[in-house]
Amino acid sequence: MQVTETLKDGLKRGYTITVSAAELDAEVQKKLIEAQPEVEIKGFRKGKVPLAILKKQFGQRILGDAMQDAIDGAMKAHFDQTGDRPALQPEVKMVDGETWKEGQDVVVEMTYECLPPIPEVDAAKITLDRLSVKADDAAIDEALKNLASSSQSFEAKKKAQKAKKGDQVVIDFKGSVDGEYFEGGAGEDYPLVLGSNSFIPGFEDQLIGAKTGDEVKVEVSFPENYGAAHLAGKAAVFECTVKEVREPKEAEIDDELAKKFGAEDLAALKGQIAERLEAEYKGAARAVLKRALLDQLDAQVKFDLPSALVDAEAAQIAHQLWHEENPDVHDHNHGAMEPTDEHKKLAERRVRLGLVLAEVGRKAEVTVTDAEMTQAVLSAARQYPGQERAFFEFVQKNAQMQQQLRAPVFEDKVVDHIVAGAKVTDKDVSKDELQKLVEALDEM
Template structure:
């Protein structure tokens, strides 16, 4: 196949590829000869069908296959000889649209090449890693928050009225048309007002009741209520208020610790300290990673594929528009124009993405099957009861697998670079770490 370069501008490439009619016919005939021993037609024994008859019957179907194989082979050879890789799927189209059998085949190939990535001395990169320890005050604060979330209820002073958020302990009997119905009665039932755990309108009518009081609560079951014989019907609940209790934080003791799976209070404090330091380490890593990316961005400069930057800028603009317009869930909105800010951010992301990919390839970094399985399992937990369906979806969706693989690969490359860089640890307080994270998020 004859290949002629028609464009070489920056990273943009274009070529005209001509496959002569004779070469195409030779390839078709060779494919037919290869298939001849297995072909049998009426009047001929297997393998004895004349080649001319085979061509007449199967030539057209083999022609397209031969053309595609030739073009694909020429493209592979071209990229191998040039030492180039396309940034996107190359655009391949017939130049002579009026082609007919017997004509040469003219193909136009256009693409943007990936740039050459300059070498970087990773040992020259200087980074600061923040280290924050969980102090006693931090542990006590977290312990207090746990106690608050594990709230208990204590009796209010006699004669106090129930408020929203209080717990009322009640006996009740529900009736429809004056008749008690199955499942509509209970004794000593603890109901938190405002929890929306009962039929709509029920809890609101108990705000203001006192211990010892009796109260009839009238509600209407929703039309879509699960028990069909009650759906849409009015019911009256005869309630007796046994006690009114105010919310109170749980006591910080061994009993609280056991609620959270620890043997005793000291064990719970140890767990909290470890969890806090994991959180601090995660925050510090995010800051370290940003510092690394900033350092890499300053060290490298190379030409970027224009379409990659344009595509990334459009995605950034679209994402930022939706963040500023959270009420718009769909994509039926006006076209979003990219700005210089979007283009600058896109160029940085593309440059760093290409650089990290190159560093990972040179270091032979790979994402293992075990790492991918763990990532899928972690994400599947967001869909309780549908884990199997999620696994099957990921398995059948190459794009989804690539989306899950990319951050794992990036983190492994970051770890590789950090291991070679000059990293100095700096101990700081939790408050200073929080300020550093806030500053990071504000950028």
């Protein structure tokens, strides 16, 4: 077996791998001998089938396996010897593959970009502020008011009083398209909060000003992307009877409100709110610290980047941003997104930092434990209420999804490892100061 270098340009590498016909035949023979004890063919006892007959019957299939094994073995030996680590799966192409015949040497071309040597990270040169915010009385009172607002009830207005935005109207309704009532378009005693945007756009606005006992014809058009295709884009009329108009009444901030949220009393609820707020502040402070760390790493460590990784990341960024700007498009039936210079610059940063963190983690032997992986899956499963079991099964069968869940856990553990060696100053700040720093992250 012969490996010959054909390209060495920066991080790009090219080689031809030649497997001689004799080597390939020896590998086929080896596989036939390994399989012989388990083969049973009519006219021969199990394990007694002559190799010549085995080769005639199974030779072509085994030849393909032998060829693949030989090439895989040559590639592994090459990477073990050179120490190269491909940035992406090497491209392997058989020379004269369409005209190759048994008895000829097998020649393949292998090209790839190797990962660059990553300079050592000097954590001692990194200086960070670890921010801390305490939940003050004002923040706790604001959270209590929001809870009271979310727990509001509705009380009936006088019959002569008109409905306004924020009020709840109890209605019977019946919808028709082109004069024909349609299935699913009717309801009775439906409590609708005006301004909640829970009905078709324009529906709720036409009930503002209605009184108890009013008959209102609401004229709307279904959205073009409406879930029921036979109604999408159609004009509809809903005959509505307003049976009652109710105004909102916020819950009192007292022990009863606390009990609704599982606390013994108001003091206990305030304690729970303080804990939740400080956990949120801690998460925000962590994001600020992590960004500061990554910025310093990006400035400290420089090296050549595999162009294939940068191009793939830039394309992904362009694609993601396009969908954020076009939220109504949920499929991928659109043209390719051409990355801009800004996308490429961001891609270079992401690839560089990704390689740095991966290398630091590798050298520090950072691993994601089974318990941490399980927790990551549990957290992700909460996004699919009622479908948790199906999500777990999907993750178990999908290696790519497992990697997507493992990657951020690994990254956070590497960040913690670097922070442990950095110069970190604990600093108390106000909620507003932290908020400004978080907002600045979004602007970068």
